[in-house]
Amino acid sequence: MLEVSSVNIAKALRAIKKSVWVYHLNSGSCNACDIEVLDALTPYFDVERFGIKLVGSPRHADVILFTGPVTRESLPKVVKTIKAMPRPRLILVLGSCGIGGGIWWDTYSTLGGFKKLEEILRENGVEVDRVVYVPGCPVRPEAIIYGMLLLLGLVEQKSKRVEVVASEG
Amino acid sequence: MLYSVAAAVLSLALAPVYDGLERKIRAAIHTRIGPPILQTWYDILKLFTKEIVVPVGGAWYTLVTALELLALIASSAILYHISSYGLGHATLLESVAFIVLTSVVATLAIVRAVSQNNVFSVVGGFREFSLMLSAEPFLAVSFLLLASGAGSLASKSIATAVLAVSSYVISGRVPYDIAEAEPELASGVNIELAGPLLGLATISSVLKKLVSATLTALALISFVGLSGLSSLTAVVIATPVVWLVHTVVSTILGRSRVDLAIRFLYVLLFFLSSALVLSFGLGL
Numbered sequence A: 001m002l003e004v005s006s007v008n009i010a011k012a013l014r015a016i017k018k019s020v021w022v023y024h025l026n027s028g029s030c031n032a033c034d035i036e037v038l039d040a041l042t043p044y045f046d047v048e049r050f051g052i053k054l055v056g057s058p059r060h061a062d063v064i065l066f067t068g069p070v071t072r073e074s075l076p077k078v079v080k081t082i083k084a085m086p087r088p089r090l091i092l093v094l095g096s097c098g099i100g101g102g103i104w105w106d107t108y109s110t111l112g113g114f115k116k117l118e119e120i121l122r123e124n125g126v127e128v129d130r131v132v133y134v135p136g137c138p139v140r141p142e143a144i145i146y147g148m149l150l151l152l153g154l155v156e157q158k159s160k161r162v163e164v165v166a167s168e169g
Numbered sequence B: 001m002l003y004s005v006a007a008a009v010l011s012l013a014l015a016p017v018y019d020g021l022e023r024k025i026r027a028a029i030h031t032r033i034g035p036p037i038l039q040t041w042y043d044i045l046k047l048f049t050k051e052i053v054v055p056v057g058g059a060w061y062t063l064v065t066a067l068e069l070l071a072l073i074a075s076s077a078i079l080y081h082i083s084s085y086g087l088g089h090a091t092l093l094e095s096v097a098f099i100v101l102t103s104v105v106a107t108l109a110i111v112r113a114v115s116q117n118n119v120f121s122v123v124g125g126f127r128e129f130s131l132m133l134s135a136e137p138f139l140a141v142s143f144l145l146l147a148s149g150a151g152s153l154a155s156k157s158i159a160t161a162v163l164a165v166s167s168y169v170i171s172g173r174v175p176y177d178i179a180e181a182e183p184e185l186a187s188g189v190n191i192e193l194a195g196p197l198l199g200l201a202t203i204s205s206v207l208k209k210l211v212s213a214t215l216t217a218l219a220l221i222s223f224v225g226l227s228g229l230s231s232l233t234a235v236v237i238a239t240p241v242v243w244l245v246h247t248v249v250s251t252i253l254g255r256s257r258v259d260l261a262i263r264f265l266y267v268l269l270f271f272l273s274s275a276l277v278l279s280f281g282l283g284l
C-alpha cells in the first residue's frame, strides 16, 4: 500500500510550466507516432529549452506522452502506469489512434482511444488533471511541441471546436 | 570558522546553479540553446509542489533519504572547513570523518535502493555498490595521503590525479551514472521516488557533484600553498572551474560504453596507484 498526501493542484501546475518531465507511454501503436516522439526529443528540436526532460519512471513524470489505441492486452498496464504518476497528472494524447482509435477504432482487440480509457480510469478512481489531443497519423514533432505548450497553458489554442450534426436525407 | 560556514552555505545554494550551467554548456557543445541556468532550481521547486507518494517502506525510507542528504551537507561542510587552512594541514579526525561520510552516503543510497519493492531499484543498488567498490578505496587512500601532507611533489601530484579521477566517478556523471542511469536503462535507484522525496534525492545528486568538484579544487589549491581566508576563497572560486572541466569530460564521454568505462577506470586507477606506491617507495 502507498500512502498519498493531498496536493495543491493550482500551485503544482504553475511550477510545472517551468519544469516538465515527460514519460512516453505506448498503448499499442504502430510505432510511427513513437518515432515522431523520439524525433521531438532529439537535440534538433531542443525541447530542453522549455525545461522538458524525458524520464524513465511514471513516478517522476509530470506529463505522459500517450500513443496508441489502447489494446486489450495493454489496458491493465496502462491504467497501472497512469495511476503510478503523482498528481497533477497531465496527458498529451498523440495521433489518430490515441485520440479515437484511428483505423482500429471499432476492432475487438482495442478500446478505441483515450476517451474510452478516461472512463475506465474514472471508474478506477484515477483522476487526470488535464488532457490535450494532438491529431496526425503520424503526429508531427512540431505539433507535439505545440500541444505540450498548449497543455502547459503557455500558448493559446488556435483552432475552435465546432460540433456538427449530420442531417438525414 | 564563520567564513567556512558562509562558504559552505553559499556553495550549497549555488550548486543547483552550477548544475544548470553544466546543462547549458552541454547544450552549447551540442550546438543547441539548452535550458535556463536556473533550470535545476525550477526542477527541485517543482518536485516539492507535487504529490507525496511514499513508497513501500514508509517512514524508514524517508528517513534514509533525509540522512543521505544530511551526510552530504556534513561532508561538504568538512571540506570547506579544511579549505580554510589547506589540505596538507587537515587533522586525522577531519580526514577520517570525511571518508566515513562519503562511504555512508553511498551505503545509504544502496540501503534505500534495495529496501524498495522494485527489481529495477535493487539492480540500481547493486550497480551503486560496484561503483562504490571501484572508486571509494582509491579516493580514501589518496585523500588521506594528501591530508597527511607527506610525500614529495611527484607523489602528491600522482595522489591528486587518483583523487581527481575517483572523485569524478563518485559525482555520478556519464559513464559512471549507471546507479540511476538514464531513461534507456529504465531508471535505477530512484525509480520509486516521487514528488518531494525525489526532490531530496535530486538535491543529493547535485551535492555529490559539488563535493566531487570541491574535493579536486581543494587538492589543486593545496599546491599553491595558500592558507586562511585566501585558501578558502581560492577553493570557492576553483570549484565551478573544476565543475566546468567535469562537464566537458562527461559530454565527451557521452557515448562511451559502460562496461569499457569500468574496465578503463580499473586500469587507470591501478596504473596511477602503482606509480604512487613506487614514488613513495623510491622516495621520489
Ligand code: SF4
Pocket: A029, A030, A031, A032, A033, A067, A068, A094, A095, A096, A097, A098, A102, A103, A136, A137, A138, A139
Ligand atoms: S496514429 Fe497513425 S502513425 Fe500513429 S500509431 Fe496510429 S496508425 Fe500509427
